[in-house]
Amino acid sequence: MTLSAGDNLVEGNPKSPVRVVIYEDLQCPDCAHFRKMMDEHLLPKYGARVAFEHRDFPLPRHNWARPAAVAARFFEQAKPELGVRFRRETMEKLRQIKTDQLSHHVAAFAKANGLDSTKAIASLQDPKLNDLVDKDYQEGVARGVGKTPTVFVEQEPFIETFTIEEISAGIARALKEAGR
DSSP: OEEEETTEEEEEOTTOSOEEEEEEOTTOHHHHHHHHHIIIIIHHHHTTTOEEEEEEOOOTTOTTHHHHHHHHHHHHHHOHHHHHHHHHHHHHTTTTOOGGGHHHHHHHHHHHTTSOHHHHHHGGGOHHHHHHHHHHHHHHHHTTOOSSSEEEETTEEEESSOOHHHHHHHHHHHHHHTTO
């Protein structure tokens, strides 16, 4: 299940008391690795019992991460599943996307998913969508985030590079504490 809970994109069980909060940068290779870990291991194993909440944390050194996060918000507002799909496809193609090609990537994704590509490109300048990305970023800074991905399983941080075993153990502990 995928939905927006307020301003946050949630995969898994949005009603779960166990929260995994993911600060991600769509241009980050480590985030792409974590995305694959989520799709192949974490969501199949824990998706019915855990809420995986996405937060945007575009690192300043990544040229197109911020506009990609804004585009993800546009697609998420159209349909939450599209927000997830855009994030996934962008991370899969991050080595092929160049700063001057991001608009093409956004437009092609919009067209392939039945949305107006002109509106998708215009969304990159939308102040409300930009504010949502800024809000996530500032929240991350306040929580001490400086690298991506930074994943909080409840309050336990997993930063940048961690194994499937490490984060699975953290999720298992959180589920046990929650009585699930």
